[in-house]
Amino acid sequence: MKSEECSRNIRDRFSKYYSRFNQKGNGKIYIGLLMATLIIGITVFFYMNGVGYIVKIDGKEVGIVRNKEDLNKIVDALETSLKEKYNTDIVFDERIIFESTKARDEELSKPENLEKNLQKFLDFKVKAYSIKVDNKIIASLPKKEDTKKVLEAVKKVYVDEKKEYDKIYFVEKVKVDEIKVATNQLKTYEDAIKIISQGTEKEELYEVQEGENFWTIAEKNKLSVDDLMIANPSIDPEKLQIKQKISLVVAKPLLTVATVEKEKYEEDIPYESKFEETNRLYKGDKKIKAKGQVGKKEILAEVVRYNGTEISKKTLEEKVVKKPKTEIVLKGTKIPPPDKSTGAFNNPTRGVLTSRFGPRWGKTHRGVDIAAKTGTPVKAVTTGIVIFSGWKGNYGNCVIINNGNGIQTLYAHNNKLLVKKGEKVTKGQVISLVGSTGNTTGPHVHFEVKKNGVLVNPLKYVKY
Structure with a gap:
C-alpha cells in the first residue's frame, strides 16, 4: 500500500470516529485514545514493511531478503536439483547467517542472483562411498552397491568363467567407506572402472600416418614397442591402417587381481645326448646318428597370477607318461681345411x-x-x-x-x-x-x- 493512500484512509477513518464520539460529549477522550492507537499501528506497519535480512555465508554477503523463508526455498530447490542429478543426498557444512536490517523493496536481491551466489559460496557435497586402496581414495560413487559392482567388474577382467579358481582376491588392502565429497569428485560406474584399470582418466590417441609402424610411432612418442603393445592389446602391429587410432596411454592398474587355480598340463622331458667321435667329420662338426625323442610328463600345479600374468607355479603332482630317448651324435675329429669358418663373428649391421x-x-x-x-x-x-x-x-x-x-x-x-x-x-x-x-x-x-x-x-x- 502506498503512503499517500494510507494517509488518506487514516484521515477518513479519524473523521468518522470523531463525529460519532463527539455527539456524546466524550470526543476529547476518545480522540486521544484513537490517536495513540493509530500512531502505534502506523509505526508497526512501516517498521514491519521495512525489515529485511542480510544473508551471509562464512562472513561473505550473499544478498538481502525480506523473509528467511525466501532464502530457504532457494536452498531447498538447489538441494532437490542436485539430489536428482546425482541420485544421492546433498549436504553442505557452511552456516548461513541472517542479520536483521531495514531494506526497501528495491534493495532486496533478485532470486536468480541469490541462487547464483549460493552456488558460489556453498560447497555442496554429496553423500558417497569411496573405494580406498591402502587407505588412499581412488574413486567415489553415489551408492554403496555401485562400489561393489565396480570391484566385481575389475575382477572379472582377469577371470575366465570356464575355469574354477581356489581364490580370487585383491593383493592390496581394499576398503569401502561412507564419506562426503564435492559433486565434481563423484565418479560414474564407467569412470571408476577406467581409473582403476588404467590408473588415469587421461586419454591420448595417435593417428597412424602413411609409412608409420609400431617401431617408428613408439620412437616418436618416447615409448618402447612393448609399451605400445600393452596399450593396444587388440591391435595387430603388423596390420596397421592409415588414420587408425591407437592409444599412447600405458595402463598402470591401481588394483592387482590375484587368481589361484590348479592347472593340469603336459611338459616335455628333454632327452640326453651321447657323443661318438668319428674322423669322417671335420673337427667341430656334428651329425645326428640316432635322433633323440623328448619324453612327456603330466603335471598338476598351483598357479598364481597377478592381473593375468603368471607370477608363481608350484608343482603338486608329477607323473611320467613317456620316457625320453637318448640322441646319438657323431662328433668330428678331422682337421678342417683353411677356408672353414673360425674366430669370432662380426655384428651383421650397425643398429x-x-x-x-x-x-x-x-x-x-x-x-x-x-x-x-x-x-x-x-x-x-x-x-x-x-x-x-x-x-x-x-x-x-x-x-x-x-x-x-x-x-x-x-x-x-x-x-x-x-x-x-x-x-x-x-x-x-x-x-x-x-x-x-x-x-x-x-x-x-x-x-x-x-x-x-x-x-x-x-x-x-x-x-x-
Whole structure:
C-alpha cells in the first residue's frame, strides 16, 4: 500500500470516529485514545514493511531478503536439483547467517542472483562411498552397491568363467567407506572402472600416418614397442591402417587381481645326448646318428597370477607318461681345411637391439632384431657359402649362409639382396641392405643362428 493512500484512509477513518464520539460529549477522550492507537499501528506497519535480512555465508554477503523463508526455498530447490542429478543426498557444512536490517523493496536481491551466489559460496557435497586402496581414495560413487559392482567388474577382467579358481582376491588392502565429497569428485560406474584399470582418466590417441609402424610411432612418442603393445592389446602391429587410432596411454592398474587355480598340463622331458667321435667329420662338426625323442610328463600345479600374468607355479603332482630317448651324435675329429669358418663373428649391421631371442608376444622369437635405417649395409658375420637368396614368406627378402662347423646364419627383411645362391662370401662382406619386407613393424635386420640344425641364441655369437 502506498503512503499517500494510507494517509488518506487514516484521515477518513479519524473523521468518522470523531463525529460519532463527539455527539456524546466524550470526543476529547476518545480522540486521544484513537490517536495513540493509530500512531502505534502506523509505526508497526512501516517498521514491519521495512525489515529485511542480510544473508551471509562464512562472513561473505550473499544478498538481502525480506523473509528467511525466501532464502530457504532457494536452498531447498538447489538441494532437490542436485539430489536428482546425482541420485544421492546433498549436504553442505557452511552456516548461513541472517542479520536483521531495514531494506526497501528495491534493495532486496533478485532470486536468480541469490541462487547464483549460493552456488558460489556453498560447497555442496554429496553423500558417497569411496573405494580406498591402502587407505588412499581412488574413486567415489553415489551408492554403496555401485562400489561393489565396480570391484566385481575389475575382477572379472582377469577371470575366465570356464575355469574354477581356489581364490580370487585383491593383493592390496581394499576398503569401502561412507564419506562426503564435492559433486565434481563423484565418479560414474564407467569412470571408476577406467581409473582403476588404467590408473588415469587421461586419454591420448595417435593417428597412424602413411609409412608409420609400431617401431617408428613408439620412437616418436618416447615409448618402447612393448609399451605400445600393452596399450593396444587388440591391435595387430603388423596390420596397421592409415588414420587408425591407437592409444599412447600405458595402463598402470591401481588394483592387482590375484587368481589361484590348479592347472593340469603336459611338459616335455628333454632327452640326453651321447657323443661318438668319428674322423669322417671335420673337427667341430656334428651329425645326428640316432635322433633323440623328448619324453612327456603330466603335471598338476598351483598357479598364481597377478592381473593375468603368471607370477608363481608350484608343482603338486608329477607323473611320467613317456620316457625320453637318448640322441646319438657323431662328433668330428678331422682337421678342417683353411677356408672353414673360425674366430669370432662380426655384428651383421650397425643398429639397436630391439627384440631378443625367445618368448615374445605369446610366441617364440627365432632370432634377434636389430633396428636400423633403410639402406644400412648388412654384412656376413663370418665366411661361408650362400645357400639361399630370395623371397622367403614372412622373412621377406632373405639371405641364408652356411658358415661351416654346423653353423648357418639367416638375415631377413632386407630391402635389397646383393649376393646369389652358391656365392662364397667373406667375413664382413656386404650381402644386403636393411629394409622392412615381409611381416615387420619397421626397418630392421632379423638375424638367426642355427647350430647343427637347432636354433640358438645369436647373442652367443654377436654383441649388442
